Amino acid sequence: MARWPLCNVRQFLGILATALLAAAMLTTQAEAAPGTRPVRIMPLGDSITYGVGSSTGSSYRAALWDRLVGQAGYAVDFVGSQRSGALPDTDNEGHSGWRIDQVASNVDGWLAAYQPDVVLLHIGTNDMNQNYQPDTAPQRLGALLDQILVDRPAAAVLIAKIVPSSDSTIQSRITAFNAALPSVVAPRGSRVKLVDLSVLSSADLADRLHPNDNGYARMAVRWYSALETVLGDGRDWPLLRNGFEAAEPAPTWRDTVAAAVNVGGYCCGLTGMEASPRTEGTAHGGSSALMYSGSDNSATRSYSYAMVFTTDLPLTARTVLSYWIYPQQAAGTFVAVDLQLSDGGNLRDSGAVDQYGVRAHPQYQGEGRHLVPRQWNQVRVSLAGLAGRTISRADVGFDRPADSGSFRGYVDDIAINDEGGAYPGADLALAADADRR
Ligand SMILES: [Ca+2]
Ligand SMILES: [Ca+2]
Numbered sequence: 001m002a003r004w005p006l007c008n009v010r011q012f013l014g015i016l017a018t019a020l021l022a023a024a025m026l027t028t029q030a031e032a033a034p035g036t037r038p039v040r041i042m043p044l045g046d047s048i049t050y051g052v053g054s055s056t057g058s059s060y061r062a063a064l065w066d067r068l069v070g071q072a073g074y075a076v077d078f079v080g081s082q083r084s085g086a087l088p089d090t091d092n093e094g095h096s097g098w099r100i101d102q103v104a105s106n107v108d109g110w111l112a113a114y115q116p117d118v119v120l121l122h123i124g125t126n127d128m129n130q131n132y133q134p135d136t137a138p139q140r141l142g143a144l145l146d147q148i149l150v151d152r153p154a155a156a157v158l159i160a161k162i163v164p165s166s167d168s169t170i171q172s173r174i175t176a177f178n179a180a181l182p183s184v185v186a187p188r189g190s191r192v193k194l195v196d197l198s199v200l201s202s203a204d205l206a207d208r209l210h211p212n213d214n215g216y217a218r219m220a221v222r223w224y225s226a227l228e229t230v231l232g233d234g235r236d237w238p239l240l241r242n243g244f245e246a247a248e249p250a251p252t253w254r255d256t257v258a259a260a261v262n263v264g265g266y267c268c269g270l271t272g273m274e275a276s277p278r279t280e281g282t283a284h285g286g287s288s289a290l291m292y293s294g295s296d297n298s299a300t301r302s303y304s305y306a307m308v309f310t311t312d313l314p315l316t317a318r319t320v321l322s323y324w325i326y327p328q329q330a331a332g333t334f335v336a337v338d339l340q341l342s343d344g345g346n347l348r349d350s351g352a353v354d355q356y357g358v359r360a361h362p363q364y365q366g367e368g369r370h371l372v373p374r375q376w377n378q379v380r381v382s383l384a385g386l387a388g389r390t391i392s393r394a395d396v397g398f399d400r401p402a403d404s405g406s407f408r409g410y411v412d413d414i415a416i417n418d419e420g421g422a423y424p425g426a427d428l429a430l431a432a433d434a435d436r437r
Contacts, residue, residue, distance in 0.1 A: 038075035039231060041068075042093050042116035044103065045123045048163065049094030051084045053210030058085030060211075061092060063220030071238045072224075074231065079114035099126045100137060104144045111151040118230055119148055120223055122160040122197065125209055128173040129165070138180035145188055156191050156230040158223065159184075161198040163215065167208050174198070195226040218312050225314050228418055237418035239313045240394075244277040244412060245286040251277065253307040258395060260305070262298035266406055275306035275396045284324040284376050284412035292335060292396050293408040303362070303399035305338060312342075313391040318418040319383040321347070321360070323411055327373045331407035334366030334400035336379070337414060340393040341386065348397065355380045362399040376412075383416075391416070 043049045043061055051059035061078060065087045068074045080093030093110055095102070100123050111119075123144070127137045141159070148157050161178040165171045178198050185194045197219050204215030211219060221239075228237045242248050254276035265271050273294035283289040296302045313319075327333040338360075339347040348361040358368035360381040371377045396411055 038077035039118065040077045040079045040114065040116045041118045041120060042079050042110070042114060044080070044093040044107070044110075044119050044121045045160075046094060046098045046103075046126055047096035048122055048125060048210060049092055049120075050082060050096055051094065051216075052096060053206030053212055054085070054216050055213050056086040058087050058090075058216070059092070059094065060216045060219035060223060061085055061090075062087035063217045064223050065089065067220065067224045068227065068231075071241065072231075079116055081110060081113070097126055098123075099130065099132055100124060100140045100144055101132075104140070104147060107144065107147055108151055111148065116152060117155055118227065119152070119155060119157045120160075121145075121148075121157060122162060122219075124162050124177050125165075125174070128162075128170050128177060129209060131173070134173045134177065137177050138184050141181075142184045142188070145184070145192055149188065149191060156193065158193050158195050158226050158230070160219075161194060161196045163197050163200045163211055163219065164202070164205070165209055166202050166205050170208070193226055193229060195222055197222055221312055222314065225316070228316075232418070232420065234420040236420050237318075238415065239319065239418065240309070240311060240414070240416040242309070242414050243285045244283075244288045244290050246288065251275075251290070251308045252310040256307050258305045258307050260303065262296070262302035263304035263398060264295045264297050266293035266295055266408055273304040273306050273398060275308060278410075282326055282410050284326070284410075286412075289326070289410035289412035290396065290414075291408070291410050292332075292398070293406070294398055295406050296331060296398070296400055296404045299402060299404045301401050302404070303397065305395045305397040307393060307395050309394040311391050311394060313416060315383050315386045315389050315391065316418050317384045317387040318420070319387070319416060320380060320419045321383055321414075321416050322378060322380040323414040324376050324378050325371060325409060325411050326376050327371055327407075327409040329373055329407065329409075330366075331400065331403070331405050332409035333369075333371040333373060334362050334407065335396065335398050335409060335411075336360055336362040336365045337411060338362070338395040338397040339383075339391045340395065342390040342392040345386075345389065347381070347383070347386070348399075350386060352381050352383060352385055362397045363401065366400055 049059055051057040068076050078089040078091045080091045082092050082094055083090045103123055124137055161181055181194055185192050200215045200218055204211050206212035255274045257272045263273055275292045277288050278291040279288045294304055323337050352360045354360055356370050358364055
């Protein structure tokens with residue numbers, strides 16, 4: 001009768017143990033697989049992360065949530081031990097009054113407890129405000145970054161050039177601190193990205209140190225843009241979408257002309273170009289569209305630009321403007337969506353062209369003769385040539401030097417997206433992070 005060899009028992013136990021371990025690892029990895037759970041984002045810093053100066057206490061987090069969840073369609077879990085603000089997920093790691101050293105003393109525990117995939121770090125304002133060793137602040141921030149990178153070996157860290165102060169003494173320290181950050185970030189590899197939040201202006205501040213609601217909204221859009229490089233994974237990254245429906249944000253302006261020459265009202269006592277949403281049975285999507293109209297009163301020179309949305313959108317090499325236009329007559333084809341840039345430039349004079357190679361300028365759009373009256377036409381314009389600049393306003397413009405007469409039509413479904421390739425894959429660029437822990 002054959003004995004059960006001891007070595008075989010050992011081998012069996014070894015195989016069993018290996019199998020159990022493998023099963024346990026599979027379970028752990030399945031639970032943590034990217035795309036099957038929300039991406040964990042830790043807003044980390046001081047009162048500016050907590051939300052001081054924000055009317056809702058939400059800091060940048062509510063506007064960022066709206067963009068990530070509402071526009072980009074991500075499942076997001078903000079994480080941290082603090083709660084503040086009015087948003088679906090108020091978790092954060094913002095500590096009022098804290099400096100770099102205080103965050104560094106506590107961050108290991110927070111990272112272990114909340115396991116973020118992405119850390120949004122805005123810190124240093126209190127060091128500058130308290131004049132606490134400002135000369136070593138960049139170096140201490142570097143050490144804090146190293147702590148985070150070691151604690152979370154697959155996480156991305158977005159680190160801010162911090163927002164300005166209205167106090168000139170503090171601001172001089174902030175300027176020096178921010179100037180040192182590129183050399184702090186550069187040697188620490190691709191998982192650390194610098195996000196320039198120093199672009200806020202004095203009009204974006206609620207007090208000496210804290211942004212107001214507008215400032216926090218501007219912070220949100222810049223965090224959001226930077227997150228594209230972490231989470232975007234080649235998919236479309238929507239910056240602005242509006243179809244002029246009742247449930248969507250209303251235009252900032254209605255029938256408000258920024259600049260006009262020889263263009264009057266369409267009829268009925270109107271004195272200038274109109275541009276406002278209407279529900280008149282003509283819409284590309286939904287039931288409403290932006291109606292435009294006016295009267296071209298000169299056969300040599302006539303234009304009018306009506307303001308529609310105020311925006312604050314940084315452009316990348318992948319940003320594309322698209323919209324649909326329904327001119328009601330040939331004169332109505334001399335119309336285009338125009339974009340004003342924060343540096344004083346604009347789309348119409350930038351030389352950018354649509355999908356037919358026709359310039360994105362109302363005069364060229366009409367002369368190009370590819371917009372067909374009495375039907376919806378899509379116009380798509382790559383804004384790659386404007387990369388690095390910022391859109392401050394979207395307008396609808398008419399420009400027709402020759403001829404005269406009335407024009408009218410509709411614009412609908414304006415979209416500004418950072419467009420990806422035909423990427424069919426998983427949601428998260430964090431695929432390397434199966435949270436092997
Ligand atoms: Ca949460
Ligand atoms: Ca619509």
